[in-house]
Amino acid sequence: MGFTQFSENLSPEALVNIIGFYFSKFDAIIEKYGLEKIKTIGDSYMFAGGLPFPTEDHASKTVNAALEIAEFVALTKKNEKAIKMTFDIRVGINTGPVVAGVVGTKKFAYDIWGDTVNIAARMESNSEAGKINVSQNTYELIKNDFDCEYRGEIGVKNKGMMKMYFVKSKKENELSRLLQTN
Numbered sequence: 001m002g003f004t005q006f007s008e009n010l011s012p013e014a015l016v017n018i019i020g021f022y023f024s025k026f027d028a029i030i031e032k033y034g035l036e037k038i039k040t041i042g043d044s045y046m047f048a049g050g051l052p053f054p055t056e057d058h059a060s061k062t063v064n065a066a067l068e069i070a071e072f073v074a075l076t077k078k079n080e081k082a083i084k085m086t087f088d089i090r091v092g093i094n095t096g097p098v099v100a101g102v103v104g105t106k107k108f109a110y111d112i113w114g115d116t117v118n119i120a121a122r123m124e125s126n127s128e129a130g131k132i133n134v135s136q137n138t139y140e141l142i143k144n145d146f147d148c149e150y151r152g153e154i155g156v157k158n159k160g161m162m163k164m165y166f167v168k169s170k171k172e173n174e175l176s177r178l179l180q181t182n
Contacts, residue, residue, distance in 0.1 A: 019043065022073070029068045033061040038112055043087075048112055051100055059095050059141035063167055066091045066132045074130060091132040092124025095141055122156045123164065132167040139165045146170055 010018070023045060030037055030047045034055070038046040047065070049058030070091060077086040096116035102108050119135055127133035139148060147168040153161040 022076075025072055026069055029065050029072070032068075033065045035061060035065055036110075039109065048098070048100075051098070051112070059093075059138050060145055062093055062095075063132065063134070063138070063142050063146055064170065066093060067167065067170065070130060070132060088129035090124055090127035090129060092120050092122065092127050092134075093132065093138050094120035094123050094135040095138040119156070119159065119162070122159065122162070126154055126156065126164060128166075134165050134167055136163040136165075139163070142167070144171070 019040075023040060026045050026047075027037060033049075035047050035049050035058075036051045038048055040046070047062075049055065049062040055061070070089065073086070073089050094116055096114070096119070098112040098114045098116050100110065100112045102110055119137075123133045123135055133151070134142070134148070142148070147170075148165040149168055151164040151166060154164050156162045
């Protein structure tokens, strides 16, 4: 069930409590990976890797966090006590340069801007329930560490056709496979 349909029958207080439940867990997950929470708008949760300081493995950290977030949501949906507070999520990830900072004179908020951010939003809107959709840019950085499914070229608003991939899982490295067989 999508968030809008899910939230229609809830009081505002109940809705805030449920969003708080999910977003608190998301906060803990992104902190674990050293990522930066940018903002929340309604049911949207935006975070970034490689900010405020660039890192070599920002794409992998971002995908690992996304996998953990998706797993948390899926496990919550299986919990009988939480069944009335579950909904589906879509995840979209893109990699590239951004401009980051604080603008304005009231209610200061750290934010990011640029084509990279716009494409990440398009990856999310072109994703599917419970799935992590990544751009070609991100795929090139993570393909050795994650199993991905090529989706083909999909039309993206204001961008034309773009290659997209669903992240399926983290690849097991050779050492992990050897340890499991012994």
